[in-house]
Amino acid sequence: MRWGVAAGGAIGVALVPLVVLSAPTVVTAQTAEMEQGKRLYESQCGSCHGPLGNGGRGANLAQPRLRRASDDQALFNIIRRGIPGTEMPGSPLTPRQVSSIAAYVKTLGRVEPEDIPGDGRRGEAVFAALDCARCHTLGGRGGIVGPGLDDIGARRSAAHLREALLDPEASVPSGFLQLRVVTKDGRALTGFRVNEDAFSIQFRDLSGRLHSFWKYELDVLEQQWQRSPMGSYAARLTSEQTDDLVAYLVSLKGAQ
Numbered sequence: 001m002r003w004g005v006a007a008g009g010a011i012g013v014a015l016v017p018l019v020v021l022s023a024p025t026v027v028t029a030q031t032a033e034m035e036q037g038k039r040l041y042e043s044q045c046g047s048c049h050g051p052l053g054n055g056g057r058g059a060n061l062a063q064p065r066l067r068r069a070s071d072d073q074a075l076f077n078i079i080r081r082g083i084p085g086t087e088m089p090g091s092p093l094t095p096r097q098v099s100s101i102a103a104y105v106k107t108l109g110r111v112e113p114e115d116i117p118g119d120g121r122r123g124e125a126v127f128a129a130l131d132c133a134r135c136h137t138l139g140g141r142g143g144i145v146g147p148g149l150d151d152i153g154a155r156r157s158a159a160h161l162r163e164a165l166l167d168p169e170a171s172v173p174s175g176f177l178q179l180r181v182v183t184k185d186g187r188a189l190t191g192f193r194v195n196e197d198a199f200s201i202q203f204r205d206l207s208g209r210l211h212s213f214w215k216y217e218l219d220v221l222e223q224q225w226q227r228s229p230m231g232s233y234a235a236r237l238t239s240e241q242t243d244d245l246v247a248y249l250v251s252l253k254g255a256q
Contacts, residue, residue: 037104040097045105048087053108055157057087057173064109067154067254075102087174116158116247118240123248126241135206135230138252144208145192145229147173151254161249165242168228178227179203182220183213192229 042051048058055061059068068083069075080098082090091098127133133142138149152161164171177193179201191205201221202212206229215221237245 033100034104034107036097037100037102040093040101041104044091044093045101050157050159053105054114054159055155056160057171059088059155060153060157061105062108063154066109067151072102072106075105079105114158114250116243116250118243118245118247120244120247120251122241123244123246123251126237126245127248130233130236130245145204145206149249149252151252153250153252154254156249158246158250162242162246164230165237165245166232166234168230168232169226172226172228176228178224178229180220180222180224181213181218184217184219188220190229 041049041053045058048056049061050056050058053061059066066075069078076095076098078088079101080091080093080095082088093101132138132146132149135143135146136149137144156164160171178190179193180188180190181201181203182188189203189205189211191203191211193201193203194210195202200212200214201218202210204210233242
């Protein structure tokens with residue numbers, strides 16, 4: 001602590017304490033915030049975004065620039081409020097805790113990128129041979145049953161994409177519900193729920209066609225939680241083809 005001299009020059013008349021935050025104190029405060037952010041990230045975020053931030057159910061955060069969070073305020077807002085219409089929820093944490101998570105997330109962009117085996121050019125050929133565009137949209141073309149793939153490499157890690165190919169039902173998005181219905185007139189349909197209330201239900205079948213029924217019109221309404229409309233490719237692809245396809249999917253980063 002230093003002591004200032006009052007405006008009259010007399011040292012003994014009025015001594016004003018001047019608090020100086022030294023460099024070591026600043027560093028200590030920043031370190032404590034980062035450690036808190038790391039702990040909160042691991043407990044609140046890591047299960048979806050991966051322990052190193054390189055993606056899973058949640059977006060890949062181990063990037064120098066985050067597409068949805070171009071600045072500190074945007075990153076804070078996403079953590080605090082979530083992203084409507086996605087699996088990213090809002091947070092009940094305090095603003096200070098959210099700020100510490102945001103500070104830690106910014107460090108994840110310095111993580112070394114994944115070493116991904118496989119050849120993306122060959123993987124593109126595998127993608128075409130499997131007719132993946134029948135269910136997935138890419139470049140404005142394709143089906144809508146599966147998630148869009150334009151920026152899948154920025155949203156999911158290689159490990160998550162591999163799991164989705166080999167064991168799809170292990171990576172079904174939260175809230176996704178496959179349905180099997182049989183109408184009163186004997187029509188059997190399978191699809192995924194779009195909306196539901198106490199009296200009606202809307203869903204898309206596996207060709208992408210939208211259906212809406214009053215529930216009294218149905219003989220069977222079977223909810224198939226943790227079921228995926230995509231079958232496993234474990235028996236259809238060689239290890240090399242799987243590596244190539246994953247490499248191709250990881251390369252799809254969207255507009256940079």
